[in-house]
Amino acid sequence: xxxxxxxxxxxxxxxxxxxxxxxxxxxxxxxxxxxxxxxxxxxxxxxxxxxxxxxxxxxxxxxxxxxxxxxxxxxxxxxxxxxxxxxxxxxxxxxxxxxxxxxxxxxxxxxxxxxxxxxxxxxxxxxxxxxxxxxxxxxxxxxxxxxxxxxxxxxxxxxxxxxxxxxxxxxxxxxxxxxxxxxxxxxxxxxxxxxxxxxxxxxxxxxxxxxxxxxxxxxxxxxxxxxxxxxxxxxxxxxxxxxxxxxxxxxxxxxxxxxxxxxxxxxxxxxxxxxxxxxxxxxxxxxxxxxxxxxxxxxxxxxxxxxxxxxxxxxxxxxxxxxxxxxxxxxxxxxxxxxxxxxxxxxxxxxxxxxxxxxxxxxxxxxxxxxxxxxxxxxxxxxxxxxxxxxxxxxxxxxxxxxxxxxxxxxxxxxxxxxxxxxxxxxxxxxxxxxxxxxxxxxxxxxxxxxxxxxxxxxxxxxxxxxxxxxxxxxxxxxxxxxxxxxxxxxxxxxxxxxxxxxxxxxxxxxxxxxxxxxxxxxxx
Amino acid sequence: xxxxxxxxxxxxxxxxxxxxxxxxxxxxxxxxxxxxxxxxxxxxxxxxxxxxxxx
Numbered sequence: 001x002x003x004x005x006x007x008x009x010x011x012x013x014x015x016x017x018x019x020x021x022x023x024x025x026x027x028x029x030x031x032x033x034x035x036x037x038x039x040x041x042x043x044x045x046x047x048x049x050x051x052x053x054x055x056x057x058x059x060x061x062x063x064x065x066x067x068x069x070x071x072x073x074x075x076x077x078x079x080x081x082x083x084x085x086x087x088x089x090x091x092x093x094x095x096x097x098x099x100x101x102x103x104x105x106x107x108x109x110x111x112x113x114x115x116x117x118x119x120x121x122x123x124x125x126x127x128x129x130x131x132x133x134x135x136x137x138x139x140x141x142x143x144x145x146x147x148x149x150x151x152x153x154x155x156x157x158x159x160x161x162x163x164x165x166x167x168x169x170x171x172x173x174x175x176x177x178x179x180x181x182x183x184x185x186x187x188x189x190x191x192x193x194x195x196x197x198x199x200x201x202x203x204x205x206x207x208x209x210x211x212x213x214x215x216x217x218x219x220x221x222x223x224x225x226x227x228x229x230x231x232x233x234x235x236x237x238x239x240x241x242x243x244x245x246x247x248x249x250x251x252x253x254x255x256x257x258x259x260x261x262x263x264x265x266x267x268x269x270x271x272x273x274x275x276x277x278x279x280x281x282x283x284x285x286x287x288x289x290x291x292x293x294x295x296x297x298x299x300x301x302x303x304x305x306x307x308x309x310x311x312x313x314x315x316x317x318x319x320x321x322x323x324x325x326x327x328x329x330x331x332x333x334x335x336x337x338x339x340x341x342x343x344x345x346x347x348x349x350x351x352x353x354x355x356x357x358x359x360x361x362x363x364x365x366x367x368x369x370x371x372x373x374x375x376x377x378x379x380x381x382x383x384x385x386x387x388x389x390x391x392x393x394x395x396x397x398x399x400x401x402x403x404x405x406x407x408x409x410x411x412x413x414x415x416x417x418x419x420x421x422x423x424x425x426x427x428x429x430x431x432x433x434x435x436x437x438x439x440x441x442x443x444x445x446x447x448x449x450x451x452x453x454x455x456x457x458x459x460x461x462x463x464x465x466x467x468x469x470x471x472x473x474x475x476x477x478x479x480x481x482x483x484x485x486x487x488x489x490x491x492x493x494x495x496x497x498x499x500x501x502x503x504x505x506x507x508x509x510x511x512x513x514x515x516x517x518x519x520x521x522x523x524x525x
Numbered sequence: 526x527x528x529x530x531x532x533x534x535x536x537x538x539x540x541x542x543x544x545x546x547x548x549x550x551x552x553x554x555x556x557x558x559x560x561x562x563x564x565x566x567x568x569x570x571x572x573x574x575x576x577x578x579x580x
Contacts (some may be wrong), residue, residue, distance in 0.1 A: 016579060016580075018576060020571045020574060022567075022570070023570070036577075080579065081577065081579045083576070083577045083579055084579060125568070125571060132574065132575050132576040133572065134573075134575045136575055136576050136577065136578045137578065138576065138577075138578070138579045138580065139579075139580045141580070210580035211578055211579065211580045212578075214580075236580060311541060315541060315542070354545070357545045357547075358545045358546060358547055359547035399572060402572055403565055403566075403568050403569050403572050404565050407568035407571060407572060408561070408564060408565040408568050411568065416561075416564040416567070417564075418561060418564070418565070421561065421564070
């Protein structure tokens with residue numbers, strides 16, 4: 001087999017699921033920390049004692065239930081802030097692979113919630129959503145591995161073109177990738193529906209903070225890599241999506257934007273950028289499902305801005321997609337399959353955006369999240385002789401709409417959740433198939449997650465610690481050695497697999513790595 | 526944007542295309558979720574619950 005090609009990008013998602021006990025209490029989970037923690041702990045314990053997801057090796061390796069928080073598929077699952085079973089997908093080398101791992105996370109969480117409910121004696125409801133409808137938000141964070149050079153441009157120094165281009169893209173991206181929700185939480189308005197769950201929680205352009213004053217550009221500096229070369233962009237304002245195509249476009253388009261901006265061949269941009277305060281413009285885009293608003297823009301080339309007037313948000317997004325369509329063709333990908341996936345991402349995005357702009361929202365029913373919710377709500381209202389205009393003035397009606405769209409639709413219950421009922425009825429456009437999702441519950445993607453799992457499988461019972469970029473192993477002498485996996489884009493060839501699987505001890509593997517000058521693993525004793 | 530990076534107005538802005546004709550589709554003929562009232566109602570007990578702010 002030829003050595004695998006290095007990917008153009010690796011990326012991942014971190015989803016904070018909502019968890020509720022059924023029939024136990026009508027008090028807020030926030031005021032009931034004991035039960036909330038009990039549910040999350042029980043769910044995670046079940047996931048980590050389920051051989052379907054962990055494999056017997058990892059259970060033995062860790063020695064204690066969910067002690068280290070790593071699943072066999074390279075994902076992390078842990079109790080975040082005693083309030084959510086947060087699932088972090090492994091680093092994925094393509095957006096379609098990430099879709100499979102995101103869906104695998106949903107399956108793992110649901111299965112573990114059923115097992116936890118058996119233990120606890122009450123039912124658990126899990127949701128993939130970003131707000132509680134009462135002004136509290138939580139994240140579906142996106143991670144992209146970028147060059148340190150680009151990261152410094154995006155997150156250090158004065159505001160510059162790279163920051164403005166990326167922020168403009170993030171402001172208009174929810175036109176395609178928003179999860180949609182009923183109502184408005186952070187303002188005295190009675191709008192019945194908006195495109196994004198998270199947009200109204202954006203309150204600043206750039207900062208380090210995540211739980212208040214949330215930024216478009218988050219400066220968190222945790223590269224999980226050799227920071228001389230790679231950094232991790234941690235985007236916190238995206239929505240948690242149910243539809244596979246929404247996740248595919250969200251991550252694929254964003255990955256391409258970062259590829260374009262960090263391309264050392266310095267390709268041109270010639271893109272519109274927003275001119276003014278970005279957070280209010282993000283709110284405007286989300287609150288405008290009819291695309292009536294015009295936003296002030298300037299035009300950006302490589303290093304300069306040109307004044308202009310206003311453009312509708314979909315036109316701004318259309319220009320970005322046009323540039324990405326060119327870029328996919330001009331960029332030298334190492335793998336033709338990878339290029340085909342990114343070309344498919346852009347082609348779908350252009351097609352769906354054109355459909356939305358002609359007002360044919362129902363054609364994207366079952367394709368993208370917010371149009372699906374919008375169409376479902378239109379039917380829901382129509383059966384009751386109501387319209388969205390009626391909902392704007394009717395609190396009780398909006399509450400029923402929230403139950404329908406913001407709970408029932410995004411329930412992880414594969415039997416009764418509305419998304420999964422639509423999927424069973426053949427109304428959901430799939431990007432991956434069930435076999436790929438099932439495989440992703442157990443098998444890590446190629447690259448660094450594969451290497452982590454190879455090492456933890458091989459040295460069962462000797463693993464002291466695991467992190468994104470390291471595996472710490474106890475040797476026979478009692479000393480520990482750290483195998484550093486500092487290259488997030490690394491590839492695993494057959495020779496390396498043979499080397500790891502053939503090593504009779506950590507010492508033998510270390511000697512072998514030193515002899516072969518392996519670049520994927522650095523040894524720290 | 527820092528002032529030093531502004532240039533004006535040496536270049537024409539690409540023209541904005543005519544807005545596409547907007548034409549609403551009718552809703553799907555058959556709602557696949559016709560019989561889901563019970564499955565929706567079971568979520569009503571959670572809709573007033575508040576969650577901790579977190580990231």
